[in-house]
Amino acid sequence: MKKYFRFSVLSIVFTYLLIFIGGLVRVAGAGMGCPDWPKCFDRWIPPTSITQLPDHIDPEKFNLVLAWVEYLNRLSGAFVGFIILVSCVYAILHFKNNKRVVFSISSALFFTLVEGWLGSKLVDTVLDPVTITLHLLLALIIIGLIIYSSIQAYYDIKGNFEKDSFYPYHIKYIILGIFACIVIEIIVGTEIRGGLDISRKDNPLIDGVILLKMLGPFKYIHTILGVALLGLVLYLRKLIYDNNYNSSEYMIYAVNSMLILIGAQIVLGETLVFFDVKPIVQLFHMWFSSLLLGLSIAQYTLWEISNRK
Amino acid sequence: MIKRGHIISIIAVLVFLGVGATWVISKATQSVKVLPGVIKQVPSFDMTSHNGEPFNRDSLLNKISVLDFIFTSCPGPCPIMSNNMKTLYKQYKLHPDLQFISITVDPEHDSLDILNLYADANGVNDNRWKFLRSEMRKVKKLSTNGFLFMSDNLPAGHSVKFVLIDENANIRQYYNGTDEASISILRNHINLFLERLRNSV
Numbered sequence: 001m002k003k004y005f006r007f008s009v010l011s012i013v014f015t016y017l018l019i020f021i022g023g024l025v026r027v028a029g030a031g032m033g034c035p036d037w038p039k040c041f042d043r044w045i046p047p048t049s050i051t052q053l054p055d056h057i058d059p060e061k062f063n064l065v066l067a068w069v070e071y072l073n074r075l076s077g078a079f080v081g082f083i084i085l086v087s088c089v090y091a092i093l094h095f096k097n098n099k100r101v102v103f104s105i106s107s108a109l110f111f112t113l114v115e116g117w118l119g120s121k122l123v124d125t126v127l128d129p130v131t132i133t134l135h136l137l138l139a140l141i142i143i144g145l146i147i148y149s150s151i152q153a154y155y156d157i158k159g160n161f162e163k164d165s166f167y168p169y170h171i172k173y174i175i176l177g178i179f180a181c182i183v184i185e186i187i188v189g190t191e192i193r194g195g196l197d198i199s200r201k202d203n204p205l206i207d208g209v210i211l212l213k214m215l216g217p218f219k220y221i222h223t224i225l226g227v228a229l230l231g232l233v234l235y236l237r238k239l240i241y242d243n244n245y246n247s248s249e250y251m252i253y254a255v256n257s258m259l260i261l262i263g264a265q266i267v268l269g270e271t272l273v274f275f276d277v278k279p280i281v282q283l284f285h286m287w288f289s290s291l292l293l294g295l296s297i298a299q300y301t302l303w304e305i306s307n308r309k
Numbered sequence: 310m311i312k313r314g315h316i317i318s319i320i321a322v323l324v325f326l327g328v329g330a331t332w333v334i335s336k337a338t339q340s341v342k343v344l345p346g347v348i349k350q351v352p353s354f355d356m357t358s359h360n361g362e363p364f365n366r367d368s369l370l371n372k373i374s375v376l377d378f379i380f381t382s383c384p385g386p387c388p389i390m391s392n393n394m395k396t397l398y399k400q401y402k403l404h405p406d407l408q409f410i411s412i413t414v415d416p417e418h419d420s421l422d423i424l425n426l427y428a429d430a431n432g433v434n435d436n437r438w439k440f441l442r443s444e445m446r447k448v449k450k451l452s453t454n455g456f457l458f459m460s461d462n463l464p465a466g467h468s469v470k471f472v473l474i475d476e477n478a479n480i481r482q483y484y485n486g487t488d489e490a491s492i493s494i495l496r497n498h499i500n501l502f503l504e505r506l507r508n509s510v
Contacts, residue, residue, distance in 0.1 A: 024330050028337035032490050058485055060494055065340040069333060126489040202400050204500050279334045280327065 001157050004090035008105065008150035011087050014080045015143045016290065018073075022139065023286045025073045027279035031127045033070030035061050037120040046071045077119065081112045084146070091149070098156055104149035111142045129194040136190060140290055144297040151301040155308075162306035165248050167239070172303055174236045178258075179296040181229040186289050188222045193286075196277065208277030219273075226266065233258050236299075251302050258295045261288050344501055345482040351474060352455045354447065356412065359424035359440040364410075366478055373407045373502045374474040375495070377486055378452055378467040380415035381427045386469045390486040394471070395431045397496070398438050406506055407499060409438040414452065415464035416442050456480065473498055476506050 025031055034040035035057060041047050042054040046067045053059050088109045095101040115138045122131050155161070192215060199211045212219065237255045240247040268285040272278070353366040377394065379387040394409055401407045413419040419427075424440040431438070443451075445463070452460040458468040471486040473495060482498060485491040 020326060020330070024333055028334050029341065030337055032493070035490055058488075058491060060345075060482055060484060061490060063340050065333075065336045069337060126493070201496065204401060204404070204496070205503060279338075280331050283330055283334075284327070 001094045005153050007087040011083050011146045018076050018080045019290050021073050023283045027283045030066040030069035033066030037123045040071050084109050100152045101149050104145045108142050108145040133190040147297050162248050165306050175299045178232050182293045191218050254295050254299050348480040351478045354451050356441040356443040369478040376410040376472045378414050379411050380464045381419050412441045414467045
């Protein structure tokens with residue numbers, strides 16, 4: 001059982017790393033680094049020089065750096081898929097009686113395969129914006145399922161670590177509200193990001209900050225919802241710190257991490273708007289949002305466990 | 310509850326990711342800023358554009374040009390090529406130093422009137438996109454010797470490539486005019502050349 005837990009934690013760490021690398025592909029503009037899929041320029045090891053290109057692929061498409069960045073994402077994807085597969089096997093072997101664990105990790109494995117297929121569609125459609133967003137959302141669903149499964153397994157191993165806590169019932173709605181806010185923020189964020197791309201194509205050679213100003217009302221929704229999210233998390237923190245509820249240290253840990261991340265998100269977001277649309281800032285802005293979503297799912301799982309007494 | 314060691318390792322991970330990602334991004338940015346080298350000079354030629362003006366090699370100077378060979382009654386790849394050209398033409402509406410040139414490989418059928426209609430149909434309303442016409446013999450020569458295309462079987466066997474030409478009438482790169490991934494590389498190169506042209510003035 002512990003083995004499963006270890007592997008599921010490993011899956012979480014590597015999936016987050018993979019989301020980071022995926023974001024890196026996006027900001028580095030390396031999405032079409034390999035014009036074919038799953039191979040790269042018809043090779044399992046991408047070319048290291050233009051002389052290695054096969055005849056049927058236009059040499060103008062070859063860019064050594066972009067090819068290897070894109071391929072790093074595919075290799076890491078395959079590796080993460082393997083770790084999740086191993087986790088899944090351990091879950092089926094050792095958690096026969098815990099449907100929550102087995103079902104969520106198996107779904108994660110299934111969605112990982114879909115994610116790979118979606119990656120191939122991205123290449124086919126030359127980075128269709130909707131498919132890019134789906135590719136990210138699916139990664140978030142996968143990480144959410146693994147986090148849920150992992151915490152549920154921890155419960156089986158450790159016993160009920162939430163047995164002393166008595167959260168008020170409406171904390172569920174606060175947690176779900178936070179979750180919804182984060183999901184909407186991510187979708188609106190990808191819309192802003194995609195809009196910026198389209199706008200950049202339609203207005204070549206114009207500064208990113210100006211393009212951002214030209215974008216529609218999405219960006220205001222993003223800010224307003226961000227403030228609402230901050231308010232909700234502050235309220236949640238107040239509830240969790242209320243002595244009457246005797247919150248678990250995990251819950252406290254999660255809400256405080258969330259607060260720190262939201263602070264960082266505000267700083268990163270404003271940097272993008274007021275200074276420059278720097279790829280590295282975009283990357284961390286996206287990645288932190290995925291961490292926030294993970295924390296939110298962890299909180300929901302903790303709340304669910306606190307009800308199982 | 311939170312150990313100091315934890316905070317330090319979290320910061321270390323973030324710094325590591327940040328430095329690594331910055332390095333990759335800068336490598337990637339540099340790699341797409343490389344201008345394609347000169348393939349060859351465009352030889353001198355003499356044609357007429359759809360609005361009746363003469364168009365020759367000098368018309369290529371001091372501008373960035375994207376050029377292709379088409380014919381208006383072509384059923385196959387030309388509509389796709391012209392559609393892609395049209396998209397670029399619209400996207401670069403604020404850049405008069407970028408011109409688009411389509412040379413007909415079927416001058417017998419494609420009179421200036423027909424080229425004019427074709428221009429209208431593609432939404433051409435300014436001087437940035439020109440449709441050129443000349444005698445078949447000259448077109449064939451330009452296509453073969455000037456642009457190194459196979460031109461044995463014209464009009465149907467014309468190339469589907471877009472050619473990028475710099476401000477000194479040098480051929481810089483060929484792109485598949487029917488392939489979106491190729492066009493996005495072309496777009497990047499256009500931006501690089503326009504930026505260079507702007508900075509040199």
